[in-house]
Amino acid sequence: MDINIQPTQNPKPRPDPETLEFGRKFTDHMFIAEYEEGKGWYRADILPYGPLKLEPSIMALHYAQSVFEGLKCYRAADGRLLLFRPEMNFKRMNRSNERLCIPYIDEDFALHALMELIKTDGDWVPSLDGTSLYIRPFVFASECALGVHPSRRYKFMIILSPVGAYYKEGLNPVKIVIEDEYVRSVRGGIGFTKGSANYAISLKGQEKAQANGFTQALWLDGVERRYIEEVGTMNVFFKINGEVVTPMLSGSILPGVTRDSVIQLVKRKSIPLSERRVSVDELLEAQESGLLEEAFGSGTAAVISPIGSLSWKGRERIIAGAGIGELSRGLYDQLTGIQYGRLPDPFGWVREVV
Ligand code: COI
Numbered sequence: 001m002d003i004n005i006q007p008t009q010n011p012k013p014r015p016d017p018e019t020l021e022f023g024r025k026f027t028d029h030m031f032i033a034e035y036e037e038g039k040g041w042y043r044a045d046i047l048p049y050g051p052l053k054l055e056p057s058i059m060a061l062h063y064a065q066s067v068f069e070g071l072k073c074y075r076a077a078d079g080r081l082l083l084f085r086p087e088m089n090f091k092r093m094n095r096s097n098e099r100l101c102i103p104y105i106d107e108d109f110a111l112h113a114l115m116e117l118i119k120t121d122g123d124w125v126p127s128l129d130g131t132s133l134y135i136r137p138f139v140f141a142s143e144c145a146l147g148v149h150p151s152r153r154y155k156f157m158i159i160l161s162p163v164g165a166y167y168k169e170g171l172n173p174v175k176i177v178i179e180d181e182y183v184r185s186v187r188g189g190i191g192f193t194k195g196s197a198n199y200a201i202s203l204k205g206q207e208k209a210q211a212n213g214f215t216q217a218l219w220l221d222g223v224e225r226r227y228i229e230e231v232g233t234m235n236v237f238f239k240i241n242g243e244v245v246t247p248m249l250s251g252s253i254l255p256g257v258t259r260d261s262v263i264q265l266v267k268r269k270s271i272p273l274s275e276r277r278v279s280v281d282e283l284l285e286a287q288e289s290g291l292l293e294e295a296f297g298s299g300t301a302a303v304i305s306p307i308g309s310l311s312w313k314g315r316e317r318i319i320a321g322a323g324i325g326e327l328s329r330g331l332y333d334q335l336t337g338i339q340y341g342r343l344p345d346p347f348g349w350v351r352e353v354v
Pocket of ligand 1: 302
C-alpha cells in the first residue's frame with residue numbers, strides 16, 4: 001500500500017529542548033491508515049498533525065476497543081536517527097490487537113510507515129542528552145454503532161512527541177506505594193496488552209498514590225493480592241541477595257521491551273536472574289534483613305527508574321539508602337548508550353531510520 005504524503009503548509013516552531021516535558025508537544029505530521037471489514041487496510045496517509053473529524057458514536061469511545069504502543073527515536077551524536085527494537089513493539093501491538101478483536105496490521109508495513117513519518121519530521125528529534133522523540137502508534141474502533149460487537153472499521157495512527165524525562169525525578173529515585181485496595185488486571189484479562197483500558201483502570205490507584213506523596217502505585221496480582229505485578233508505566237526488578245528478580249509474565253503483566261532488554265543485559269553481566277513470583281512478604285523480609293539491595297522500574301518512557309522507597313500499609317521502607325544503586329546506574333548507562341549509538345550494540349537492537 002502506498003502512503004500519500006501531504007506536507008504541512010504551517011510548520012510549528014520547534015520546542016526548547018531544555019524545557020521538554022513528556023508528551024505535551026507534537027510534531028508537524030501524523031500517520032493515519034483506514035480499515036474496513038471486507039476491504040482490509042485500504043488507505044494510508046501522512047497528513048499535517050491536527051484534529052480528527054469523528055462522529056460521537058465511534059465504538060472506541062464507548063467500549064474502549066483501542067490499543068497503543070510506545071517507543072522512541074534517538075538522535076546519535078553523528079546525527080543518525082535510531083530506533084530501539086521497533087519490531088518488538090509492532091509484534092506486541094498485534095498481540096494486543098488479537099486480544100481486543102482488532103484486525104492484524106502487517107508489521108513490516110507499520111515499520112515502513114513509522115520510518116516515513118520520522119523522515120518527514122526528522123528535524124523534530126531533539127539532540128540534548130536525555131531527550132528523544134517519543135512515538136505513539138495506536139489503533140481504535142471507528143465504526144459508528146452502539147451495539148457491543150467488534151467494530152467493522154478502524155484507524156491505525158502514529159503521532160510523534162519530542163520528550164524529556166517521564167518522571168520529574170529523572171534518574172533520581174522514585175517513591176512507590178504498593179496498592180492494597182484496587183487491582184489493575186487478572187489473568188485472562190488484558191493485562192498483557194497495551195489496551196487503553198489498562199491505563200484507565202490504573203488512574204484511581206495512581207491518583208491515590210500521588211495524593212499521598214508517592215510517584216506511582218505498584219500493583220499486586222488481582223487474585224491473591226500477594227504477588228508483585230508492575231507499576232503500570234514500568235515493569236519492576238529487585239536485587240535480592242545478589243540475585244536479580246522480576247515478576248514472571250503471567251498474563252496480567254505487560255511484556256515490556258525494556259524489561260526484555262534489561263533481562264538480556266543482566267544475563268550478559270553473568271548476574272543471576274530469575275523471572276518468578278515475588279510476594280510482598282518476601283520483599284519486606286528481604287528489606288528488613290538488609291538483603292534487598294536495589295529496586296528499579298523499566299519502561300520505554302521511564303527508561304530505568306531507581307526505586308528509593310516502597311511503602312506498604314502506611315510504612316515506608318528505604319531501598320539502597322534512597323540513592324541510585326550501582327546496577328540501576330549501570331543498566332541505565334548501558335541501555336541509553338546503545339539507544340543513542342554511543343556504545344556497541346552486541347544484540348543488534350538498534351535500527352537506523354533511512
Ligand atoms: C511507555 O513506556 O512507552 C508507556 O507506554 C508507558 C506510559 C507512557 C503509558
